[in-house]
Amino acid sequence: MKVLVVGGGGREHALAWKLAQSPEVEKVYGAPGNPGIAKVGECVPISPTDVKALAEFAQREGIELTVVGPEAPLVAGITDEFQKKGLKVFGPSKEAARLEGSKVFAKEIMRELGVPTAPFWVFEDPNKAKEFIKEKGAPIVVKADGLAAGKGVVVAQTVEEALEAVERIMVQKVFGEAGNRIVVEECLKGEEVSYLVVTDGERYIPLEPAQDHKAVFDGDRGPNTGGMGAYSPAPVMSKELEAEVQKRVIEPILKGMRERGTPFRGVLYAGLMITESGPQVLEFNVRFGDPEAQTLMRRLESDLAQVCLSAAEGRLVEELRWSPETSICVVLASKGYPGKYEKGKVITGVEEAEKEPSVVVFHAGTKLENGKLVTNGGRVLNVTALGKDIVEARERVYRAIEKIHFEGMHYRRDIGLKAVKRLGRE
Known part of the structure; x- marks a missing residue:
């Protein structure tokens, strides 16, 4: 086909x-x-x-x-x-895609269905939002209601930072119409994990858990990005925790969407914070994560075309087959990303990098100019590798990255370290 x-x-x-x-x-x-x-x-x-x-x-x-x-x-x-x-x-349909298209819609449906998520408040008036933040204090989270390419969420450590976020989103309209309303929510503490399922609206099959790294710098510092790297499996997601997420998050949402007459078909992605009191939903996405998809596609052994077609036709396949290996993806970004960045920098070394064992380089923001590969986005390349465990996968991916060069290239050097620590393999 x-x-x-x-x-x-x-x-x-x-x-x-x-x-x-x-x-x-x-x-x-x-x-x-x-x-x-x-x-x-x-x-x-x-x-x-x-x-x-x-x-x-x-x-x-x-x-x-x-x-x-x-x-x-x-x-x-x-x-x-x-x-x-x-x-x-x-x-998913336009109506079902509102789970990602509107943060307000997602939070309200979670409240309605009793899905665990942080307490939240919705504002349409920037002054009222600012007054509330001054009263509430920090740390606090400010989110643009609409789509903002993964950059519409500010985890503010100070009141000043939160007020500035309101100003940028609602007054300066840096994300346009997406900032007409905002969600202000309590800041959750814990470890983040991405949990994705493929669904035909009725049944679902889980994908392997992956862990994304949103912040631009090592140690989860700096502004949020679309994602700077990921690995799979994520040791933070135990079998017991997975069962809890399915029962308290995935199943109520799929049932709730069906009952509204807007069944959800496709990939439902729950961005979770694993807190002391259990999993809490940070956000929903209505498609494969980026860069989680890159790590998952390296491990998936089933036929992706069959999986997607079966979901689209409402007759979901029974199970998925996965490689037991660990996969990792590290994003190579342009200087300045997630802020302003220049394009058109010549990229070298991709072929050499792919000669490393089990390395595949995916193109994110590249184009060909006069026969040369040049940068054409904030996230430029995604270097992926497989290994028998996270330690070997990390060694392979970072060895491959050493072969690639473009002016201003930057990347996180700590992708997968949380898994190394969790497995006691430092």
Whole structure:
């Protein structure tokens, strides 16, 4: 079958790479794709949010399955548009995608269904929000209601920082309409873990747990990003904890969405904080995590095309097969990211890096210019490796990174260290 992957980042390269391995898949298209995706398929210059043009392309080319990478097209209603045309798509409807598209909606549905999450308050008036924050004190969390590419959440350690966040989001409108409302919530303490399931609206199968690293600098310091690295499995997620998350988070949400008449199909991603009093939901995403997908695709042994098609058709496969190895992904970013950054810096050493054992480099923000690979985004490359354990995976990935260079390249050197400590392998 012909498959279309919507998006052009590292997650989409990982999905396209995995889909291309399926014996059922004759051709993979990427819209808009990137130079990495071009190695496993054909790139078409259509924006991920140009839903109508994507649907027309899929109809014209006889695309039998579309896998949507980023959240913006899902929130814009790509699934509804495709289904109107009788096209199969892996991803939730516009209404179901509100779980990520609106932080307010997500928090309110969690409160309604008794899903554990931090106490929260919603504001439409920046002055009222500021007054409340001064009264409440810090640490405190400020979130833009709408989509902000993973950068709309500020974990403020001081009142000043929280007030500045309100100013930037609601007054200066740095995220546009996404900042019309904000959620202010209590700050949770613990260890973060990403828990993803694939669902056909009724049944679900869990993906292996992964741990993301949001902050830009080592030691979880600095502003939040879209994600600077990940590893899987995540030792923090025990079997008992997983059962609790399924019962208290995943099942109530899937049931609640069905009862609203907006069943959720696709990937439901719960961003969790494992606190002393158990798991609490930080946020929901309605698609594969980025960079979690990169680590998961390296470990997945099942046929991804079959998994996605079965969910889209409402007849979910029974189980997934995983490699017992540990996978790791480290993001190489442009100087200045997650703030302003320059593009067009020449990248060298990717082929050399991939000669290292079990290393695959996914392209996140790259393009070809006059035959040279150059930077074209904040997150530029995702270097991934497998190992018999987290120690070996870390050694391999950081050895590969030493071979890659572009001006201003920066990355975290502590990805996976939490797992090393947890396993007592320092």
